[in-house]
Each structure stands twice: as C-alpha cells, then as structure tokens.
Amino acid sequence: MYNILHEAGVHSDQPRQRLTLPPPKFVRQGRTIIWVNFHKTCQDMNREVDHFKKFIEKELMIKGSLNHDNSLIMKIRAQPSQFESLMYKYVKGYVQCGVCKEGNSTLTKDPTTRIWFISCNDCLTKRAIEPL
Numbered sequence: 001m002y003n004i005l006h007e008a009g010v011h012s013d014q015p016r017q018r019l020t021l022p023p024p025k026f027v028r029q030g031r032t033i034i035w036v037n038f039h040k041t042c043q044d045m046n047r048e049v050d051h052f053k054k055f056i057e058k059e060l061m062i063k064g065s066l067n068h069d070n071s072l073i074m075k076i077r078a079q080p081s082q083f084e085s086l087m088y089k090y091v092k093g094y095v096q097c098g099v100c101k102e103g104n105s106t107l108t109k110d111p112t113t114r115i116w117f118i119s120c121n122d123c124l125t126k127r128a129i130e131p132l
Contacts, residue, residue, distance in 0.1 A: 019091065019103025021045065024083045032075050039070035041087070045095050047107060054132045055090050056083075094118065099125045 021044050027034040035041075042049045049070055056072065057064055060082075064074040095103050097120035104121045107129075119126045 019045070019095070021087060021091070024080055024087065026080060026083075031077060032073060033078065034067075035072040035074070035083070036069075038066075038072040042070075045091065045103070046105070047095065051094070051107065051132065052090060055094070056086060058132055059086055059089070094129060097123060097125060098127050099123050 021041055022037055024038075024041065025036045027036055038052075039049060042052050045052070049066065053064060053066065053072060056062075056074075060074070060076060060078070062074055062076050064072050067073055091103065094107060095105060095118070097103075097105055097118065100120060100123040102120065102122045105118050106121065107116060107118055109116050116129045116131055117126050118129055
C-alpha cells in the first residue's frame with residue numbers, strides 16, 4: 001500500500017497546504033449586488049465559474065449573470081455574511097475531500113452515468129456528489 005501511495009506522489013511527511021479563499025468583495029448598486037472577485041474565488045477553489053454560479057443561484061433562489069470580467073451580478077438584498085456561509089457550504093460539499101479534508105481536488109462528471117465525482121489529488125480517493 002505504501003508503495004502505491006509513494007509512486008502516486010502522496011507522502012505523509014510533506015506539509016499540507018490549506019485552502020484559503022479571499023473574502024467576497026461586493027459593489028452595491030441599489031438592489032443589484034456585483035460580486036467583484038467571483039472569478040478569483042472560483043480559481044482558488046479550482047472549480048468552473050458556471051458550477052459555482054449554479055450553486056449560488058440554487059441556494060438563493062435567484063437568477064444571476066456574469067459580466068465581461070466574470071463578476072457575478074445578482075438582484076438581491078443580502079449581507080456579505082450570507083455569501084461567506086454559502087462559500088463554506090460549497091467547499092464542504094463540492095471541493096473538500098471527504099477522507100483527508102483537503103481542498104486539493106478536481107470535479108469531474110462521468111459521461112456514461114452522468115454522476116459528478118470529487119477526486120482528491122492528495123489521498124487519491126473519489127466520491128460521488130449530489131448534482132446541482
């Protein structure tokens with residue numbers, strides 16, 4: 001077992017790098033909120049912008065749009081703390097490995113079964129997740 005993990009590049013003596021996300025930055029224009037660093041947040045989570053956007057829309061029951069900078073534009077009255085809790089919920093469900101609790105993972109969709117999987121790049125586990 002150790003040889004398999006060693007060949008895959010998984011070493012227990014390497015320090016783990018914690019997933020850190022920037023706090024969401026917003027610009028308010030009346031009832032419209034623009035999440036300015038939305039694209040940067042998605043890059044840091046290693047997730048597609050559309051997937052995270054669908055999650056936000058589903059949780060808040062709104063329709064959002066992306067502008068030319070990939071900033072998320074929403075017509076909603078909400079506090080920044082609501083978006084921080086949504087980011088935490090997304091990371092727990094769609095980014096973080098269920099075994100080692102690391103954020104170094106990839107999200108893939110099986111083309112035959114159409115099931116989404118999180119594949120951990122640290123401990124090499126794979127788990128199915130609930131679709132959006």
